[in-house]
Every structure is written in structure tokens, then in C-alpha cells.
Amino acid sequence: MEKVKKIFNNIEEFFVVILLLIMTVVVFWQVVCRFVLKASLPWSEELSRYILVWVTFLGASIGVKRGAHIGVEAFLMLLPKQARKLVNYLISAVCVIFCFIVFKESLSIIEMQIANAQVSPAMQIPMWWAYLAIPVGMVLMSIRFIQVSLKLKSEGEV
Numbered sequence: 001m002e003k004v005k006k007i008f009n010n011i012e013e014f015f016v017v018i019l020l021l022i023m024t025v026v027v028f029w030q031v032v033c034r035f036v037l038k039a040s041l042p043w044s045e046e047l048s049r050y051i052l053v054w055v056t057f058l059g060a061s062i063g064v065k066r067g068a069h070i071g072v073e074a075f076l077m078l079l080p081k082q083a084r085k086l087v088n089y090l091i092s093a094v095c096v097i098f099c100f101i102v103f104k105e106s107l108s109i110i111e112m113q114i115a116n117a118q119v120s121p122a123m124q125i126p127m128w129w130a131y132l133a134i135p136v137g138m139v140l141m142s143i144r145f146i147q148v149s150l151k152l153k154s155e156g157e158v
Helices: 002-009 011-035 044-066 073-078 081-116 127-131 133-155
Strands: none
Touching: 002 011, 011 044, 044 127, 044 133, 073 081, 081 127, 081 133, 127 133
């Protein structure tokens, strides 16, 4: 059970590291091809762009988990402890609601892309694969917001 928990707690980091490694290799190879071999790879920019989108949404979840997103902590410290507790719950609730709305809207975009069979120009992969980063990221962010709230509650800070 402890191993499963460790894997789940670090799943985003694992995928971000793998994706950044792939992106680095692809971009490096594109530079070598362009400037040394005098030939360009038509798919490298597109792949790098889609990887960057995935890394962004997975990284947002990591940011939630680590508390790295922008916040106004000085304002919270001015509030009494009970008010701080209420504000932290409210912030988490609003963030989860926001993630749910973005999740729901992104699913409709993906459904439209699947129905239209839209593919990427260079690699000819279904575009919904690139856009799938949005709902996946929103689900992971929601889970992380809930985890942060529960952690603060158990520590007595919320």
C-alpha cells in the first residue's frame, strides 16, 4: 500500500521528467539536423509544442501539491485563525470548482475534435491527444487541492 501511495504522490513528476527528456532530445536532434545536416525535421516543433502543453498542465498539478502557485499569504496572516481556516477552505473550493468547469468545457472540445477527426498537420496524430492534457491536468489539480486541504486540516492550520 505504501508503494502505491508513493507512486501516486509522484506520478506527475515522473511523467514531467520523461516528457522533458523526450522534448530535450527532440529539440537537440532538430538543431543538429538543421545546422549540421542541413535538413529539417517537419514534426519536431509540433511534438515539442504538444509535450510542452502536457508538461504545463502536469506541472500545474505539481505546483498545487507543493504550494508553489501565487497566493497572498500576507493577507491571510492578518486574519484571525478561524477566518484563515474559512478562507483556506473557500480558496480550495473555488479552485476545485474552477478545475471542474475547465474539465467539463475541455471535454466538449475533445468530443468535437474526435467527431471531426481533426489531426495535427505534421505528425497526423489525432488532435484530441494534445488537448487531453487539459482535463487530465484539471483532474490532477483537483485531487491535489483536496489533498492540500486535508493535509492543512490534519495539521490544524486550516
